[in-house]
Amino acid sequence: MSQTGRxxxxxxxxxxxxxxxxxxxxxxxxxxQRSVAEMPTDAPDxxxxxxxxxxxxxxxxxxxxxxWQERLYAEHHRRxxxxxxxxxTGGKDGTIRNVFRSVNAMGVKAARFEAPxxxxxxxxYLWRVHAQxxxxxxxxxxxxxxxxxxxxxxxNGLVPEHVWRRRYEHIRGFERLLADEGTRIVKLFLHIGxxxxxxxxxxxxxxxxxRWKFDDNDLRQREHWDDYMAAxxxxxxxxxxxxxxxxxxxxxxxxxRDRTVLDLLVRTLEDMAPQYPQADVDPSRVAxx
Amino acid sequence: MSQTGRxxxxxxxxxxxxxxxxxxxxxxxxxxQRSVAEMPTDAPDxxxxxxxxxxxxxxxxxxxxxxWQERLYAEHHRRxxxxxxxxxTGGKDGTIRNVFRSVNAMGVKAARFEAPxxxxxxxxYLWRVHAQxxxxxxxxxxxxxxxxxxxxxxxNGLVPEHVWRRRYEHIRGFERLLADEGTRIVKLFLHIGxxxxxxxxxxxxxxxxxRWKFDDNDLRQREHWDDYMAAxxxxxxxxxxxxxxxxxxxxxxxxxRDRTVLDLLVRTLEDMAPQYPQADVDPSRVAxx
Numbered sequence: 001m002s003q004t005g006r007x008x009x010x011x012x013x014x015x016x017x018x019x020x021x022x023x024x025x026x027x028x029x030x031x032x033q034r035s036v037a038e039m040p041t042d043a044p045d046x047x048x049x050x051x052x053x054x055x056x057x058x059x060x061x062x063x064x065x066x067x068w069q070e071r072l073y074a075e076h077h078r079r080x081x082x083x084x085x086x087x088x089t090g091g092k093d094g095t096i097r098n099v100f101r102s103v104n105a106m107g108v109k110a111a112r113f114e115a116p117x118x119x120x121x122x123x124x125y126l127w128r129v130h131a132q133x134x135x136x137x138x139x140x141x142x143x144x145x146x147x148x149x150x151x152x153x154x155x156n157g158l159v160p161e162h163v164w165r166r167r168y169e170h171i172r173g174f175e176r177l178l179a180d181e182g183t184r185i186v187k188l189f190l191h192i193g194x195x196x197x198x199x200x201x202x203x204x205x206x207x208x209x210x211r212w213k214f215d216d217n218d219l220r221q222r223e224h225w226d227d228y229m230a231a232x233x234x235x236x237x238x239x240x241x242x243x244x245x246x247x248x249x250x251x252x253x254x255x256x257r258d259r260t261v262l263d264l265l266v267r268t269l270e271d272m273a274p275q276y277p278q279a280d281v282d283p284s285r286v287a288x289x
Numbered sequence: 290m291s292q293t294g295r296x297x298x299x300x301x302x303x304x305x306x307x308x309x310x311x312x313x314x315x316x317x318x319x320x321x322q323r324s325v326a327e328m329p330t331d332a333p334d335x336x337x338x339x340x341x342x343x344x345x346x347x348x349x350x351x352x353x354x355x356x357w358q359e360r361l362y363a364e365h366h367r368r369x370x371x372x373x374x375x376x377x378t379g380g381k382d383g384t385i386r387n388v389f390r391s392v393n394a395m396g397v398k399a400a401r402f403e404a405p406x407x408x409x410x411x412x413x414y415l416w417r418v419h420a421q422x423x424x425x426x427x428x429x430x431x432x433x434x435x436x437x438x439x440x441x442x443x444x445n446g447l448v449p450e451h452v453w454r455r456r457y458e459h460i461r462g463f464e465r466l467l468a469d470e471g472t473r474i475v476k477l478f479l480h481i482g483x484x485x486x487x488x489x490x491x492x493x494x495x496x497x498x499x500r501w502k503f504d505d506n507d508l509r510q511r512e513h514w515d516d517y518m519a520a521x522x523x524x525x526x527x528x529x530x531x532x533x534x535x536x537x538x539x540x541x542x543x544x545x546r547d548r549t550v551l552d553l554l555v556r557t558l559e560d561m562a563p564q565y566p567q568a569d570v571d572p573s574r575v576a577x578x
Contacts, residue, residue: 122424124470130419135411166469173462180455181413 025267026260027188027247030236037229039248041193043256054259061262062102068269073107073137075274079183081133081140082265085147086190087228088218089200091251092143095190098258099265100141109134110141113148125149125167126174133178140183146171147187150235155227168238179243186268187244188261189232190251194225314556315549316477316536319525326518328537330482332545343548350551351391357558362396362426364563368472370422370429371554374436375479376517377507378489380540381432384479387547388554389430398423399430402437414438414456415463422467429472435460436476439524444516457527468532475557476533477550478521479540483514 033039072080084092100108111132120128126146134140154164175185204214236246247264251257322328361369373381389397400421409417415435423429443453464474493503525535536553540546
């Protein structure tokens with residue numbers, strides 16, 4: 001992750017925001033692995049002590065994220081788009097809840113992409129996505145995204161292969177446009193194991209307060225687990241770019257997942273280093289009676 | 290214009306729609322000319338007889354256009370996007386009024402792109418454009434378009450050269466997406482001469498009913514005429530594609546302009562050849578009491 005430096009001192013005005021995270025980022029890159037299926041879904045250290053440390057780190061990182069977002073908004077020049085993808089029960093909603101808890105709601109714009117409506121289907125698949133991109137100064141969050149059009153659409157055979165295959169090129173072009181015009185993009189695959197998914201689905205069935213979340217279709221999609229891993233691997237490889245990198249987040253442990261995402265977003269904002277605008281006024285020359 | 294055939298008989302169901310236009314299309318392609326500045330702005334024949342013929346042709350073509358649009362809507366599978374660009378007073382509004390007069394308003398969606406709003410400027414320049422693309426079965430009309438972001442933006446120096454120059458690639462990607470996902474695109478440059486523009490501006494000043502249309506800024510843009518011709522030439526060359534071709538329409542004579550645009554759109558729809566859907570019902574087996 002060379003593009004997200006650790007240099008908190010790049011904040012050239014206002015108080016510098018101190019870096020808090022550890023030396024190395026927790027988020028993983030696909031890099032040389034043949035498939036996301038080979039990548040860890042567990043935290044490297046699952047001891048109680050590690051869990052406690054992660055929670056303390058996450059608390060500190062939440063404060064930093066809020067500070068950086070305030071600067072991004074004040075600067076009013078660029079945007080940050082966070083794309084969240086995961087298998088069912090992978091923790092997209094929980095991540096959004098836990099990561100952005102301290103951030104000013106005015107500065108965050110979350111969009112959820114469910115099955116397309118009749119109106120959506122009447123246009124190209126990027127139409128509804130483009131409509132939801134963040135405005136200047138905002139952090140946009142995509143809860144699912146245009147990637148479903150090369151993931152679930154592919155796995156379920158909703159369009160022929162030549163149709164989903166050419167979509168990688170559309171997506172590269174779309175993200176290039178966003179980046180060139182001032183949006184930093186970070187794409188996260190919350191990576192859980194198949195066994196972890198079984199436990200989470202069972203928990204939904206067992207808990208009367210969670211039962212409403214249970215969906216038959218989740219079981220059908222679970223049967224295609226390997227196809228999904230192949231589709232994720234291809235999607236990540238085809239659309240990974242310096243201006244729109246993909247990260248794989250081991251997500252079996254929520255405390256590790258949340259800390260990892262917070263760490264990554266803070267690093268990204270440190271690298272963007274948004275600045276408070278220069279005031280045009282010299283306060284020593286202003287007399288207010 | 291090899292991609293828009295003349296084969297009215299390709300309408301495989303319903304009554305075939307008879308082709309009406311002349312043997313060769315009237316619309317011009319930039320092709321080997323060095324610049325649009327070298328291309329004709331006048332009709333090839335400006336006699337009264339030619340004018341009369343053009344008007345009769347336009348009347349017949351309007352009927353064909355309405356018939357084809359009805360099929361496009363019934364088929365409910367694809368879309369047609371017509372991009373209209375011109376110098377000020379070039380006749381965009383008049384063309385839309387005269388060409389689509391007979392077409393069912395439900396099947397047409399016109400969008401006008403004026404100076405971007407604060408909200409527009411908070412996103413990339415294609416955001417507001419993508420939002421306005423036609424839905425399935427519709428003919429979309431862009432009155433000005435994303436091309437202003439490489440025309441007026443370039444000529445007036447609103448962004449640095451490296452910013453407008455990389456936009457050609459964004460636009461190619463955007464139009465590729467639309468085409469791949471089912472939208473036929475036709476791009477028209479209504480081409481008037483500088484002398485013709487002077488007369489039209491003068492007419493706006495002289496006629497108290499047209500004076501509201503007069504805008505000081507039109508005079509400022511007129512000073513950049515040669516820069517605009519260079520910008521149009523580059524934009525056409527950089528973004529001309531089989532799925533999104535550019536046509537230059539000699540537009541000094543409105544009767545020639547309207548007939549030329551009608552002829553082009555009818556040819557395009559003939560080539561798309563939208564079909565009435567097959568009914569699932571065998572009417573001979575239905576008894577309605």
